Amino acid sequence: MFGDRLRFGAFIAPFHALDENPTLALQRDLELVQWLEHLGYEEAWIGEHHSAGYELIASPELFIAAAAERTRSIRLGTGVSSLPYHHPLMLAERMNQLDHMTRGRVMFGVGPGSLSSDAVMMGIPVARQRDRMDEALDVLVRLLRGEEVTHTSDWFQLVNARLQLTPYSRPSIEMAVASQVSPTGARAAGKHGIGLLSLGATTTAGFNALAANWRIAEELARDHGKTVKREAWRLVGQMHIAETRDKAIDQVRFGLEKWLYYFREVANLPLVPDHAGGDPVEAYLATGSAVIGTPDDAIARIHQLTEESGGFGSFLLMAHNWADWEATKRSYELIARYVMPRFQQLNVNRQASMDWARQNKKGFTAQSRAAVGERIASHMEEKGAENIQPDIAEKVRARAAGKKPPG
Known part of the structure; x- marks a missing residue:
């Protein structure tokens, strides 16, 4: 693992099926962020979507x-x-x-827009989305560093534009570009020397693209005199964890099929296979695109991601609502209790301390017994053995006489 401490967080699109109250769903998303902080997660990323029904948050800034x-x-x-x-x-x-209101806690993740239906409603040519992202990012990086920018485009114009407030975070708020399989995000991250958000890292296509996309980011960074840092690379993966694998599988039957339906029939995102017969949960498990199991299963997959990528800075759990609310919260808790410590070296000193005490137990026990014996002998010398158990008094006398204690 890169460095000594992998960060953990959540990537909250979110995904809410159409059979529930959207007002309550948004409230639960806020409660999830609070729960994450309570458990020690360090990051939460909030999506922007305007169509297709499931992904409810239109303004991540408001959220x-x-x-x-x-x-x-x-x-x-x-x-x-x-x-x-x-x-x-x-x-x-x-x-x-x-950036000012949060005292530097905000991060700026960017992308071209994941749902073509959003772009169509705004009259934006889908084929131009990535070009427009690149053009906008060029000026956003400069604006957020406090520079003055003049720029003429076929879809926006800037004339001596600058931020009214000096940025709270210096030289800029942290920025990251979304990436899946195509090199678009990796190229943008490298060009500007900013972070990379690798979505769908546990899917087959996303996993296979990790090393290649990082090489692209490094190459583009060299071309533009910039650097990219692995600690600013975030991998997003799909997991649901319970005490046993069977329990985890049973819990995700609550909502996994609805989530699969959204990606197969509605959203134009390659997060699930197009076709899979039989039981939907078993079929999805068979693809290996997600971890539905125990903390040990989660640990094994993160190790696998580390080996494939060469190291990264943060692992983000994709929020998905496969299980009900209580089981979902429990999944995040189990990861915080049993997975995070393995990648943050939280128990290294505890393990060393226990090993040292175990290896020296015999000697420590002898010293402890000797100390107790000395105190008993001192009492017997002063007050006699009337209130001392006979077998203990006999052992103390034997030690005092240089003999082997009985028993």
Whole structure:
């Protein structure tokens, strides 16, 4: 693992099926962020979507503002802001304001927009989304560093534009670009020397693209005189954890089929296979795209991701609502209790301390018994053995006489 401490967080699109109250679903997303902070997770990334029904949050900035008032330490990122949907100056101003309001806890994740249906509603050519992301990012990086920018485009214009407030975070808020299989995100991260958000890292396609995309980011960084850091690389994976594998599988029957339906029939994202027969839970398990099992299963998959990628800085759990609310919270808790310590070296000193005590137990026990015996002997010398158990008194006398104690 890169460094000594892997960070953990959540990537909250979110995904809420159409059979529940959307107002309560949004409230539960806020409660999830609070629960994550309580358990020691360090990051939560919030999505932006405008169509297709499941992904309810239209403004990650509004959500972050509310979540920031309910929390104190967890960092909050846009996961991600779809750059072609916004005038860059307006988006930069909102993020800069959040940077001040959160005292530096906000992060700025960007992408081209994941749902083609969002772009179509705004009259944005789907084929131009990635080009527009690149163009917007070029000026956003400069604006968020406090620079003055003039830029003319076929879809936005900047004339001596600059942020009204000096950035709270220096030289800029932390930025990251979303990436799945295509090299778009990796190229943008390398060009600007910013972080990379690898979505779907536990899927076959996403997993296979990890090493290649990082090499692309490093190459583009060299080409532009920048550097990319592995600690700023975040991998997003799908997991649900319970005390046993059978229990985890049983719990995800609550909502996994609805989640699979969304990706197969509605969303244009390659997170699930197009076709799989039989029981949907068993079929999805067979793809190996997610960990539905125990803390040990989660540990094994993160080790696998480490080996394939060469090292990264943060593992983000994709929030999915496969299980009911209580089982979902329990899954995050089990990861915090049993998975995080393995990748944060939280118990290294405890293990060393226990090993030392175990290896020296015989000697420590002898010293302890000798100390107790000396105190008993001292008491017997002063007060006699009347109130001392006879067998103990006999052993003390034997030791005092240099003889082997009986028994």
